[in-house]
Amino acid sequence: MANDSSSNPTRPLKGRGAVSNLAGRFVDQVSSRESDGWETTLEPLERIETVAIEEKARSIIATNQSPDLPFSQSINPYRGCEHGCIYCYARPAHAYMDLSPGLDFETQLFFKPNATELLQQALRKPKYQCSPIALGTNTDPYQPLEKDKQITRRILQTLQEHQHPVTIVTKGQLILRDLPILAEMAQDNLAHVAISVTTLDNELKRRLEPRTAGPNARLRMIEALSSAGIPTAVMAAPIIPALNDAELEQILTRAHAAGAIHAAYILLRLPFEVAPLFRQWLQEHYPERAQHVMSIVQQSRGGKDYQSEFGSRQRGNGVFAQLLQQRFKITCRKLGLNERKLNLDCNKFTLPPQSGDQHSLF
Incomplete structure (x- = not known):
């Protein structure tokens, strides 16, 4: 499939993270718009609307055996994410849909209306073994589309019904809608939540994560969740050299004051198409420090x-990565973060028979 990059000049759109519709790595042909010298400027970009596309999934629980991930099962109710975080490591997945990991990732969103039915089927399999299911491992389960589709809410209700443990990572205020469900699950040690706080700088947030809740709103989310008895963590991610790395201690301190009892961080990850998209973004928004940012990134990634x-x-290598890890550990120790283990209860899981069930004849 040819990728038409005619809407591909690298300049920012209001409310969007990527500054182009960079072609995915599986596209055979790419077309681009070039100046022939007759016009003084390219015509302005039109506003790009968000499109929701129904996807009938065939399975809903993804499994992994990655040794550096704290979960073995996950559910992603959506493909693509309107939050528009330029650094999102899930962007390359849109290339498998013959779409761009750039603006398409933020505007061509897929939702799974049969998610709860598939979840019920998966939980009822005889060989199913209960372990916490993570929501928000790829794209945010509380992105704006969730307000209308409510797929994450129905998944939560299903997990609560069967006393199945769940973990959530989000930066979306919409999670507060489901506070009663999460609070009840937390009383049975079945839920904990991590709120991503990338920066406390509103201007940097606006450029970096254009359609997300602001820094103060995220701190209030931590406070509300914690006050409701839900074990809450702060995810300082990603840490971007020369952009937000100086904020690490302040992010942890403010989050702890709001009620966070756990913390984690991730050094900026730039797999596949994310790297050129991030470089474009840097040149548009921070051209004076773009070279410096990428120099430190490569120093922390073996020259790549x-x-x-x-x-x-997750952590990187080299001097910058080592210092970052030391700063994180010292601050966590000072604040008393990560002292309590968050082991959710898998023993309560029950799936009673439903009407219409048939027993095996053999």
Whole structure:
């Protein structure tokens, strides 16, 4: 499929993260718009509307055996994410849909209306073994589309019905809608939540994560969740050299004051198409420091934009990465973060028979 990059000049659109519709790596042909010298400027970009596309999924629980991930099961109710975070490592997945990991990822969104039915089927399989299901491992389960589709809410209700443990990572205020469900699950040690706080700078947030809740709103989310008895963590991610790395201690301190009891961080990851998209974004928004940012990134990634090896992909290597890890550990120790283990209860899981069930004849 040819990718028409005619709407592909690298300049920012209001409310969008990517500054182009960069072609995915599986596209055979790419067309681009070039100046022939007759016009003074390219015509302005039209506003790009968000499109919701129904996807009838065939399965809903994804499994992994990655040694550096704290979960083995996950559910992603959506493909693509309107939040528009330029650094999102899920962007390359849109290339498998013959769409761009750039603006398409933020505007061509797929939702799974049969998610709860598939979940019920998966939980009822005789060989199913209960372990916490993570929501928000690829795209945000509380992105704006959730307000209308309510797929995440129905998944939560299903998990609550069967006393199945769940973990959530989000930066969406919509999670507060489901506060009663999460609070009840937390009373049975069946839920904990992590709120992503990338920066406390509103201007940087606006450029980096254009359609997300602001920094103060995220701190209030931590406070509300924690006050409701839900074990809450702060995810300082990603840490971007020379952009937000100086904020690490302040993010942890403010989140702890709001009620967070756990913390984690991830060094900027730039797999596949994310790297050129991020470089474009840097040139548009921070051209004076773009070279410096990428220099430190490569120093922390063995001279490359990214290394995918387990263990190092989350933390990086080299002097900057080592200092970042030390700063994180010292601050957590000072604040008393990560002292309590969050082991959810898998023993309560029950799936009673439903009317219409048939027993095996053999």
